[in-house]
Amino acid sequence: MPCMAMEEIEKRLLSELENLCKPSRQAHCRFVAETAEFLARRFSVDSFAARVAGLGHDLMKDRDIGYQWELARSAALHPEMEAVTAVVATMESEKAFADKIIHGPAAAVYLRESLGIDDKAILMAVSLHSQAALGMDKLSAIIFAADKMEPTRAYAGIREAEALRDDSLETLLRKALGLSIKWLNAKGYGIAQSSIDLYNALTMDKASE
Numbered sequence: 001m002p003c004m005a006m007e008e009i010e011k012r013l014l015s016e017l018e019n020l021c022k023p024s025r026q027a028h029c030r031f032v033a034e035t036a037e038f039l040a041r042r043f044s045v046d047s048f049a050a051r052v053a054g055l056g057h058d059l060m061k062d063r064d065i066g067y068q069w070e071l072a073r074s075a076a077l078h079p080e081m082e083a084v085t086a087v088v089a090t091m092e093s094e095k096a097f098a099d100k101i102i103h104g105p106a107a108a109v110y111l112r113e114s115l116g117i118d119d120k121a122i123l124m125a126v127s128l129h130s131q132a133a134l135g136m137d138k139l140s141a142i143i144f145a146a147d148k149m150e151p152t153r154a155y156a157g158i159r160e161a162e163a164l165r166d167d168s169l170e171t172l173l174r175k176a177l178g179l180s181i182k183w184l185n186a187k188g189y190g191i192a193q194s195s196i197d198l199y200n201a202l203t204m205d206k207a208s209e
């Protein structure tokens, strides 16, 4: 990606963030982007892609829920968003809590349609940031962990800061999933099957070490 295009994308993303999100969400997204960039450097992933996904992941969260679904479903109009369309299909079958997580795919479509972002890894990381999935790539794992462990999260403390600095990506992902599942459970919300499957797989890996 040429330098100017990167600067332009970042400028537009920051302005969309200001226009579309409440101040606390803007701050969260900036912290997720910073945390994701830090992790991207640690784990040899494109740090600009991490920044874009971090800044954009919650862009639609303050929009009307009907609009979020409409936008998410329109992923099907873009052949290069086949994987995002599949994520939306899984959410359609998890209606109990899908309204809470559909803003991810909605943001991916928004980034595609309004900002011309067509990087599949970025679009997938944004789509999966609330639920995760078995086999997701390093950028998706980084965005998931950064979203749950950025320093302004209510439960984030010294342990999360140390984990972000020292843990392997797999361990970070397991801890981030653990935090997310615990939080959702405490609130009485449903938990996506893909989060449970990935958590179990990572926990089993740890048990067999």
Ligand SMILES: [Fe+2]
Residues within 6 Å of the ligand: 057, 058, 061, 103, 104, 129, 130
């Ligand atoms: Fe989110």
Ligand SMILES: [Fe+2]
Residues within 6 Å of the ligand: 028, 032, 057, 058, 147
């Ligand atoms: Fe978030």
